[in-house]
Every structure is written in structure tokens, then in C-alpha cells.
Amino acid sequence: MQVNQDPVAQQLRELYPFKVDLENCxxxxxxxxxxxxxxxxxxxxxxDTLTVRFASENTLQHMGRNWESILDRPVQxxxxxxxxxxxxxxxNREDGFETLNPIQAFFTIGAERVLKNVxxxxxxxxxxxxxxxxxxxxxxxxxxxxxxxxxxxxxxLREYDNLFxxxxxxxxxVTGYDRVMIYRFDGEYNGEVIAESREDHLEPFEGLRYxxxxxxxxxxxxxxxxxxxxxxxxxxxxxxxxxxxQAGDRHLDLSAAGCRGVSxxxxxxxxxxxxxxxxxxxxxxxxxxxxxxxxxxxxPRFVDVxxxxxxxxxxxxxxxxxxxxxANRYRQESLNRNLARLAIxxxxxxxxxIFEGLTVGTHNILNMFxxxxxxxxxxxxxxxxxxxxxxxxxxxxxxxxxxxxxxxxNNLIFHHNRIARxxxxxDPYRDTAAGVMIVFLNAELTDWIAWFRPSIPQIINWAxxxxxxxxxxxxxxxxxxxRKSFARYVETVEGFSSPWTKEEIDLALxxxxxxxxxxxxxxxxxxxxxxxxxxxxEDLETFSYTVSHDLRAPLRAINGYTEILAEDYGPQLxxxxxxxxxxxxxxxxxxxxxxxxxxxxxxxxxxxxRLDEVQIAPLAAEVVSELRGxxxxxxxxxxxxxxxxxxxxxxxxxxxxxxxNLISNAFKYMEADASGRLALEIGAHPPESGKPTTxxxxxxxxxxxxEYTQTIFEMFSRLSSTSHTEGTGVGLAxxxxxxxxxxxxxxxxxxxLGVTFNFHLGSENAS
Amino acid sequence: MYTNQILxxxxxxxxxxxxxxxxxxxxxxxxxxxxxxxVEALEGLxxxxxxxxxxxxxxxxxKMPGMSGLEVLEKLKSDARTKxxxxxxMSSSDEPQDIARAYDYGANGYLVKPSRFQDLRELVGSINxxxxxxxxxxxxxx
Numbered sequence: 001m002q003v004n005q006d007p008v009a010q011q012l013r014e015l016y017p018f019k020v021d022l023e024n025c026x027x028x029x030x031x032x033x034x035x036x037x038x039x040x041x042x043x044x045x046x047x048d049t050l051t052v053r054f055a056s057e058n059t060l061q062h063m064g065r066n067w068e069s070i071l072d073r074p075v076q077x078x079x080x081x082x083x084x085x086x087x088x089x090x091x092n093r094e095d096g097f098e099t100l101n102p103i104q105a106f107f108t109i110g111a112e113r114v115l116k117n118v119x120x121x122x123x124x125x126x127x128x129x130x131x132x133x134x135x136x137x138x139x140x141x142x143x144x145x146x147x148x149x150x151x152x153x154x155x156x157l158r159e160y161d162n163l164f165x166x167x168x169x170x171x172x173x174v175t176g177y178d179r180v181m182i183y184r185f186d187g188e189y190n191g192e193v194i195a196e197s198r199e200d201h202l203e204p205f206e207g208l209r210y211x212x213x214x215x216x217x218x219x220x221x222x223x224x225x226x227x228x229x230x231x232x233x234x235x236x237x238x239x240x241x242x243x244x245x246q247a248g249d250r251h252l253d254l255s256a257a258g259c260r261g262v263s264x265x266x267x268x269x270x271x272x273x274x275x276x277x278x279x280x281x282x283x284x285x286x287x288x289x290x291x292x293x294x295x296x297x298x299x300p301r302f303v304d305v306x307x308x309x310x311x312x313x314x315x316x317x318x319x320x321x322x323x324x325x326x327a328n329r330y331r332q333e334s335l336n337r338n339l340a341r342l343a344i345x346x347x348x349x350x351x352x353x354i355f356e357g358l359t360v361g362t363h364n365i366l367n368m369f370x371x372x373x374x375x376x377x378x379x380x381x382x383x384x385x386x387x388x389x390x391x392x393x394x395x396x397x398x399x400x401x402x403x404x405x406x407x408x409x410n411n412l413i414f415h416h417n418r419i420a421r422x423x424x425x426x427d428p429y430r431d432t433a434a435g436v437m438i439v440f441l442n443a444e445l446t447d448w449i450a451w452f453r454p455s456i457p458q459i460i461n462w463a464x465x466x467x468x469x470x471x472x473x474x475x476x477x478x479x480x481x482x483r484k485s486f487a488r489y490v491e492t493v494e495g496f497s498s499p500w501t502k503e504e505i506d507l508a509l510x511x512x513x514x515x516x517x518x519x520x521x522x523x524x525x526x527x528x529x530x531x532x533x534x535x536x537x538e539d540l541e542t543f544s545y546t547v548s549h550d551l552r553a554p555l556r557a558i559n560g561y562t563e564i565l566a567e568d569y570g571p572q573l574x575x576x577x578x579x580x581x582x583x584x585x586x587x588x589x590x591x592x593x594x595x596x597x598x599x600x601x602x603x604x605x606x607x608x609x610r611l612d613e614v615q616i617a618p619l620a621a622e623v624v625s626e627l628r629g630x631x632x633x634x635x636x637x638x639x640x641x642x643x644x645x646x647x648x649x650x651x652x653x654x655x656x657x658x659x660x661n662l663i664s665n666a667f668k669y670m671e672a673d674a675s676g677r678l679a680l681e682i683g684a685h686p687p688e689s690g691k692p693t694t695x696x697x698x699x700x701x702x703x704x705x706x707e708y709t710q711t712i713f714e715m716f717s718r719l720s721s722t723s724h725t726e727g728t729g730v731g732l733a734x735x736x737x738x739x740x741x742x743x744x745x746x747x748x749x750x751x752x753l754g755v756t757f758n759f760h761l762g763s764e765n766a767s
Numbered sequence: 768m769y770t771n772q773i774l775x776x777x778x779x780x781x782x783x784x785x786x787x788x789x790x791x792x793x794x795x796x797x798x799x800x801x802x803x804x805x806v807e808a809l810e811g812l813x814x815x816x817x818x819x820x821x822x823x824x825x826x827x828x829x830k831m832p833g834m835s836g837l838e839v840l841e842k843l844k845s846d847a848r849t850k851x852x853x854x855x856x857m858s859s860s861d862e863p864q865d866i867a868r869a870y871d872y873g874a875n876g877y878l879v880k881p882s883r884f885q886d887l888r889e890l891v892g893s894i895n896x897x898x899x900x901x902x903x904x905x906x907x908x909x
Binding site for chain 2: 552553555556557559560561563564588589592
């Protein structure tokens with residue numbers, strides 16, 4: 001379709017130095033539009049020569065001289081002394097002409113002398129001098145009154161939410177505009193009308209959203225440079241800028257000029273809205289465009305530069321007040337959050353466990369941020385998920401991915417309120433985890449806490465369907481036209497969580513510090529405990545040594561004297577006394593064995609370990625023959641030893657002790673099988689691929705009940721209470737300790753001959 | 768002329784008494800010189816005027832107050848006058864490092880104190896047979 005119905009836009013398009021079409025609309029160079037609005041004329045003076053090089057065609061109406069007659073004339077000939085006297089002043093001031101504008105001067109137009117406002121701005125090598133009407137009725141006192149009324153009202157506002165509506169109302173009262181809107185940008189520069197004040201008969205715009213394309217990037221940049229923008233009459237034809245031949249080919253940059261011509265696209269846009277006049281004041285926060293006072297009028301009107309300056313000032317006051325209120329709110333919220341954070345820190349210190357500390361208290365990671373669906377913690381090799389969190393492997397993949405993102409703030413935090421867009425693998429979890437925030441606890445990025453937020457369906461009331469229209473011109477080129485329809489268009493957006501605010505991100509960072517501090521405290525405690533343990537272990541070794549000497553001495557005394565008693569006074573004692581003497585001996589013997597075993601256990605636990613390749617068969621054979629002497633019934637036992645036992649990497653001394661304990665255990669507790677046979681079998685299972693070889697010692701005897709198969713390896717646990725078996729309950733604990741020191745595993749099964757002890761060694765990384 | 772004495776350094780009176788009783792049951796038992804600690808043993812040995820009159824054998828306990836048996840052993844073996852006197856360490860410890868150290872210092876034997884009196888008697892018998900009875904031949908031939 002073609003748009004020829006708007007003559008102003010059409011005219012501008014002809015004057016336009018660039019062809020704007022679909023491909024380059026983002027770069028539409030609006031500051032180079034070589035035309036001015038009808039409400040003012042523009043004269044550009046070359047700073048080198050102070051000679052006029054550019055003039056708009058409408059100089060005759062505004063300053064009484066034809067544009068042809070002033071081109072290439074010295075500035076003193078064109079402007080009166082009131083104006084030219086300010087030029088050196090402004091050029092030498094740091095803030096330029098800002099505080100000098102507007103300069104009031106009389107111009108002879110036709111037969112009349114007319115007071116005009118002259119506004120001077122510097123643009124590179126040129127001075128841009130604009131001449132526009134000065135409202136004579138606007139006296140200084142009236143202007144002051146309006147200003148102070150507006151400012152007082154704004155400053156009195158205490159409530160954040162009222163600020164917007166009240167400000168809009170004050171502005172409309174002061175300016176007389178049909179509609180005044182407070183228009184706020186979101187993170188992507190989509191705009192929303194958050195408050196408005198309007199003539200009753202007008203359709204409400206409050207709550208409507210405007211896509212970021214409505215105010216494109218280059219327009220937003222201009223707002224930062226030139227914060228007040230008046231489009232006085234969308235229907236008045238613009239006045240083209242004429243240039244001297246001395247000016248060269250370069251287009252004049254009109255960013256600084258208030259009367260700069262309007263982009264044809266924007267004119268079309270306003271035209272579709274039915275607006276004849278628009279005045280916008282940029283609200284800037286921390287160097288960023290926060291929003292606009294957007295004012296519409298449905299008939300043309302001119303706004304005096306003094307009022308425009310006043311509005312600029314009101315905008316600054318508003319922005320300051322906004323900062324203050326946001327700071328107050330932030331302070332209150334951060335106070336609450338800090339209390340929560342401190343409570344969590346205390347809980348970590350108290351529980352000495354980050355997982356518990358972060359999750360058990362009244363304040364915890366799940367209620368720290370509003371609307372959290374779940375969380376995961378990875379710390380020190382342990383993973384834990386809380387409430388509704390995506391599966392561990394998915395979270396791990398996300399973490400892996402996020403580590404490689406440059407957006408990590410301070411290299412420690414990552415957040416997104418629509419993670420699936422960047423990391424599509426997360427799409428299936430968007431109901432519960434549309435948003436994610438990850439804070440890394442250590443520099444290696446291996447420990448972290450992640451929070452998840454559910455998708456919140458957002459209903460957006462667009463002012464018209466948010467897409468520009470492709471317009472084909474007669475010559476077949478395409479360009480992007482503005483939206484023609486502003487009918488309420490409701491869009492529901494899914495997959496977004498509520499955003500992670502600056503405060504929340506700050507809180508996550510400070511929580512990180514709290515966690516680290518609490519952990520450091522814990523580590524120093526652990527270090528202290530370790531030191532105590534080390535000392536206790538030393539004491540234990542000394543104790544073991546003492547036991548071997550001092551505890552055995554009284555045993556020897558008891559034994560020795562009893563024997564002497566039996567030998568020397570035997571004839572005088574009766575059989576009962578001899579029985580008692582034998583019982584004393586047996587008790588002493590048992591205690592002696594205890595001491596021997598405990599000493600052996602302490603030796604197994606301490607000292608270095610030396611790995612050698614050990615052949616099992618000869619070692620086991622040696623142990624068996626040694627034990628034969630001690631257990632007389634060994635002669636009646638069928639001993640079968642497999643020849644196929646692969647060598648194992650182990651500490652030879654400890655492995656010998658292991659077999660000694662296992663085989664003597666078998667000798668001690670063995671019982672005949674159904675056929676009355678006593679048997680012992682020593683062997684190994686053929687190794688399976690990738691697994692260590694399992695060795696076993698099996699003997700005939702009753703099965704070990706299921707409930708004892710674990711406890712049997714604990715210290716002082718004895719299953720057998722039959723009188724003829726004697727044991728200390730330490731032997732298998734020693735076996736277990738030896739296996740542990742080889743990073744292996746030992747377990748008991750009721751197979752083969754009856755009872756089988758199996759083990760393998762993780763010999764590669766013995767401790 | 769060699770004496771027929773055995774020196775025993777032992778702080779435990781019970782162990783000393785068992786040793787004495789075990790010794791006394793031998794046929795023609797050697798004379799027992801009992802020192803209650805290492806220092807006493809060294810002082811006692813210093814009173815012997817000639818090498819030839821030294822005890823036939825010294826038996827030292829390891830753990831004694833003041834000076835350990837191993838220290839006494841080291842002194843005896845580094846003194847030209849006493850270095851040829853046989854010394855046996857007799858301890859309740861069967862720690863490998865104790866045994867190794869004893870032999871390093873030049874002990875002629877290491878015996879773990881038996882827990883049964885019966886065993887001690889047999890052991891004392893063997894010591895007597897080997898170190899007192901058989902050894903008697905050696906100085907005669909030199």
C-alpha cells in the first residue's frame with residue numbers, strides 16, 4: 001500500500017537526505033533531517049568566520065529577512081547586538097549557552113518590531129541560532145508561580161505510587177495540555193503509560209504498552225542530548241534548510257536544535273493517533289532514559305521556550321524525587337532482606353552445615369526471594385534440591401553453560417527471567433523454572449546456589465498490535481511504516497518469570513559473603529578439632545604402647561603367682577582350688593588376647609602403607625601352616641587353596657594380617673557341615689572386566705543371619721556365644737580397617753562352604 | 768676367672784621375683800645380682816675391678832625410670848671394658864621398632880617376657896644353658 005495521504009510527511013521524505021526503508025530503519029538518521037518545524041527558523045553560523053552558512057526558508061516570517069539575503073553574511077549583520085554580544089560569552093562558558101537561553105531580542109518584521117526568543121546552541125563547527133515566538137503574556141512572576149506550584153506539589157508526595165498520577169495532574173494544570181502521561185520504559189525499552197491526566201472525553205491510555213520500536217534507539221539517544229522535544233503542529237509544513245555553497249556537502253547535525261524537523265515516520269505515527277501537538281520531557285536516571293512526560297494536544301499549539309525550560313526543570317526535580325523514593329524503598333527492603341540474610345548466616349554457624357543452615361530456619365533460601373519455586377545447592381561435592389527444582393543433571397548442564405557466559409556479574413552471579421530463550425534445554429521446565437538466578441560461592445565456580453522462579457503468564461495491553469507495517473512505495477522499495485491501529489491489543493506472554501531485581505541480585509551477592517564467612521568460621525573450628533584429634537591420636541598411640549607394657553605386667557603377676565601357687569602348694573590344695581586356678585588362667589589368657597588384638601588394630605590404623613605386588617597363595621599357605629600349631633583341630637580340616645589367585649597390589653604386612661585374621665576366624669568358628677566335614681577354602685573369583693578381583697575365604701558352618709552381616713565388622717561384635725569359641729571381637733574390625741586402608745570393600749555371604757568372607761582392594765589409590 | 772653371676776636390671780619387683788624364682792629352680796643356679804634400674808646397674812658394674820670378674824650375662828628391661836635398658840645397653844657396648852659382656856634385652860614390648868633398636872645397639876638377644884610362669888621357667892632354663900653353661904668354655908680356650 002502507498003501512503004500519500006500525509007502531505008507533510010511526504011514533503012519531509014523528499015527533503016530527507018537518506019532513503020529509509022525496512023532494511024535500515026534502525027539507523028534512520030533523524031538528526032540530519034534538513035528541515036525545521038514551522039514554529040521557528042534556524043540560522044547556522046560557521047564558527048571559523050562567524051558567517052551564516054545555513055538558513056531555513058522561513059526566516060522571513062520569524063526575523064524579517066529573506067533566507068537568500070542572509071546566507072554568507074557576517075553574523076553581526078544578521079542579528080542585533082543583544083544576540084551577537086552573547087556569542088563570545090556562551091562560547092567561553094563551560095555549560096555553553098544553557099544559562100543564557102533564551103535571549104530576548106526585537107526583530108523588524110514588515111512594519112512591526114516584534115520581540116522574539118533566540119536560542120543558541122553549538123553543534124560542532126557551527127552555532128545553531130533559532131528564532132521563535134516569545135509569549136508576551138508570560139511574565140517572569142507568572143512563570144515563577146507555575147514552577148514553584150509544580151515543584152511544591154511533587155515534593156510533598158510521600159507515596160511512590162501517587163507520585164506519578166499527581167505529577168501528571170500538576171503538569172496538565174500548569175501547561176493546559178489535553179493529555180499528560182507518565183511513560184516508563186522497561187528493560188527492553190518497551191513503554192508503558194503508568195499514569196495519566198486527561199480531558200474527560202478522551203479515551204484512557206493508562207496501562208497501555210508501547211513496543212520499543214515506537215521510540216527507536218536513535219530517538220532515545222536524542223532525548224538524552226536534548227531533553228525537551230516540542231512538535232508544535234503536525235500539520236504545518238516544515239521549512240527546508242538552505243545552504244551556502246561555501247558550506248560543502250556535509251549535512252548539518254541538528255541534534256541540538258529544538259525546532260529540528262520531525263521524522264516522517266513519527267509524523268505518520270502521531271497522525272494515526274490523531275494528535276496535532278506533542279511535547280515530551282525526558283526523565284533520566286543514572287544516565288539512562290527512565291521514561292518521559294509525554295504530553296499530547298489535539299490541536300496545534302506553541303509552547304514558549306521558558307515553559308519548556310521549566311518543564312525540563314520539573315523533570316529533573318521529579319527524577320530526583322524518584323531516586324529518593326526508590327532509595328527509601330530500597331533501604332527498607334534491604335533492611336528486611338539483611339535481617340533474613342543474617343538469620344541464615346547464624347543458622348549456618350549454628351548447624352555447622354550449609355545445607356541445613358540455608359534451609360531449616362524461618363528465613364531460608366526458599367522464602368528469601370518472592371515467588372521462588374525451588375532451589376538447588378551444590379557444595380563440596382554434594383548436591384541437594386529443594387521444593388520444585390529441575391533434575392540435577394539438567395541443572396548441572398545449565399551451570400556448565402552459565403559458567404561460559406560473559407554476563408556473569410562480578411564473575412559470580414548469573415540471572416535470567418526467561419532462561420529457555422538462551423538455554424533451550426530448560427524449556428520443558430519453564431512452568432516451574434522459567435527464571436533462574438545462580439550465585440557461585442567459590443572462584444572455581446564449583447560450589448553454587450541456584451534459585452528458580454515459575455513462569456508467570458503476563459497480560460500485556462498493547463496500544464495496537466506491536467508491529468510496524470511494511471509499506472511498499474510506488475517504485476517498489478519497501479519501508480517500515482508506523483502502526484496505524486492503536487486499538488487495545490491484548491497479548492499473553494508465557495515463559496517469563498518475574499524479573500530478578502537489582503536488590504535481589506545484591507542480596508544474593510551478600511548472602512554469598514555471609515555463607516563464605518560462616519563457612520570460614522566453621523573451617524577454623526574444624527581445623528581446631530583436627531588439631532585436637534591429631535593430639536588425641538598421638539595420645540592414643542602412647543596409650544597403646546603403655547597398655548602393652550603396663551597392663552601386661554599385672555597380668556603376668558596374676559598368672560605367675562597363680563602358677564607358683566599351683567606348683568609349690570599344689571598338694572595342699574583340693575580339686576576345687578585347682579579348678580579356680582584354671583579359671584584364673586583362662587581369664588588372664590582372654591585378657592591377654594584382648595590386649596594383643598587392640599594393639600594390632602592400633603598398628604593397622606597408623607603408620608605408612610607400602611604397596612607391593614603380593615602373591616596370595618604362598619602368603620595364605622604360610623599363614624595356614626602357622627595357625628595349624630595353634631588350632632589343633634586344623635589337622636582334621638580339609639583345606640583347599642585355589643592355584644588361580646592373581647597377585648594383588650597391597651601392603652604385604654597388612655595383607656598377611658588380613659589373612660591371619662580371616663583364616664584364624666574360620667578355624668575358630670568353623671562347624672561341620674551336614675556330611676560331618678570340616679572344610680576351608682581360599683580362592684578368588686575370576687576378575688570381571690573393569691572390576692577388581694574378589695578374593696574369598698570360606699568355611700563350613702552355619703549361615704550368618706542377615707541382620708549381622710554389617711555389624712559383624714564392628715569392634716567387639718561377636719556372634720558366637722558358644723563356650724568353646726573364644727574371640728575378642730576385634731579380629732574382623734582389624735580386617736575391615738585393613739580393607740579401608742586399601743580403599744577396598746569386605747562383605748560376608750552365606751554361600752560356598754557355608755560362610756564366606758569376600759573382599760577386594762581398591763589398590764590403585766590406597767590411602 | 769669368670770664369676771657365676773647374672774645381672775638383672777628390672778624395676779618391676781614382681782617380674783624380678785619371677786625371674787629369681789625361675790632361676791632358683793635350676794640345678795646349680797647362677798647368682799642373681801638384681802638392680803632396680805639402669806643407673807643402679809651401671810654403678811654396680813663400675814665396682815667390678817676386672818673385666819674377668821664381670822657377670823656372665825646382663826639382662827635388661829627396657830622401660831625403667833631414669834635410664835632405659837636401651838640406654839644402658841648403648842653405654843655398655845660402647846665401653847671397651849664391658850662390650851664383650853653378653854646383654855639380653857627382656858621386655859614386655861613386642862614392638863618391631865623396639866626389637867630393631869635393641870639389635871642396632873648391639874644386644875646379644877631380645878626376649879619378650881612370657882605371660883606364663885611356666886614359659887618363663889623354660890626360657891630361663893634355655894638362657895642358663897646357652898649363656899652360662901656353654902659359654903663357660905669360651906674364655907678357657909682364649
